[in-house]
Amino acid sequence: MDRRTLILSALALSACETLDPAVIDGVLGGVGGLSQADAAAGIRAALDNGVGNAISEVGVLDGFWRDDLVRIPLPKVLRDVQSYLKPIGADGLLVELQQQLNRGAEKAAPVAKDIFLGAIRDLTITDAINIVRGPDNAATSYLQDRTTLRLAQLFSPIMENALNQTGALRLVDQVSGQLSSVPFAPQLGNDARSDLVKHGVDYGLKGVFHYIAEEEKAIRTNPAKRTSEILRRVFG
Numbered sequence: 001m002d003r004r005t006l007i008l009s010a011l012a013l014s015a016c017e018t019l020d021p022a023v024i025d026g027v028l029g030g031v032g033g034l035s036q037a038d039a040a041a042g043i044r045a046a047l048d049n050g051v052g053n054a055i056s057e058v059g060v061l062d063g064f065w066r067d068d069l070v071r072i073p074l075p076k077v078l079r080d081v082q083s084y085l086k087p088i089g090a091d092g093l094l095v096e097l098q099q100q101l102n103r104g105a106e107k108a109a110p111v112a113k114d115i116f117l118g119a120i121r122d123l124t125i126t127d128a129i130n131i132v133r134g135p136d137n138a139a140t141s142y143l144q145d146r147t148t149l150r151l152a153q154l155f156s157p158i159m160e161n162a163l164n165q166t167g168a169l170r171l172v173d174q175v176s177g178q179l180s181s182v183p184f185a186p187q188l189g190n191d192a193r194s195d196l197v198k199h200g201v202d203y204g205l206k207g208v209f210h211y212i213a214e215e216e217k218a219i220r221t222n223p224a225k226r227t228s229e230i231l232r233r234v235f236g
Helices: 003-013 021-028 036-058 076-088 092-111 113-120 125-133 138-166 168-179 192-221 229-235
Strands: none
Touching: 036 092, 036 113, 036 125, 036 138, 036 192, 076 092, 076 192, 092 113, 092 138, 092 168, 092 192, 113 138, 125 138, 138 168, 138 192, 168 192
């Protein structure tokens, strides 16, 4: 039985309603010579795989833009602006801006992969055991709870650079200029650019975590993912 099989079975076991501690100890403590340190390393590898698959979903052309589940909306203030401009057929810049915001996230996601993987390497043996014993989304929650703030700080300059490259920040300035001729329309503040970057970061990370969670769920619930005898035995 290879290490990947044992790790997937460890993740899968946490989905059982009743869990025998002896079974967990067997998975984490020596089946086939697997140590707790090996188990932690294996769970890191499983999370690495989940992140890689998530990045492959969103970090490509149209990965965000054509996906209803993770498409990034305009920030609320820009949606309010759009409500004024759309009736007069003048919201074309905002439509383009939303597309370029999603393009920015698509460009940023692959660059940020190493940041995610670095966070996964911080996972301890205790974290690994808690993931095995935890709920169905324990691995995803670990990444969100422990790394979101740090990832956002590191992700921001990547997103800002991507938005610059796609022209999204230039479009914000054009929209601001357009609004000056529209009576009673909401005006964009001086921090409209930084707000757009933060918005893109927040939703970009949500999109990646969405697909990490989908990968974890598939391991636990999708029979096609049970490619080993032990996984079939646990969920059969």
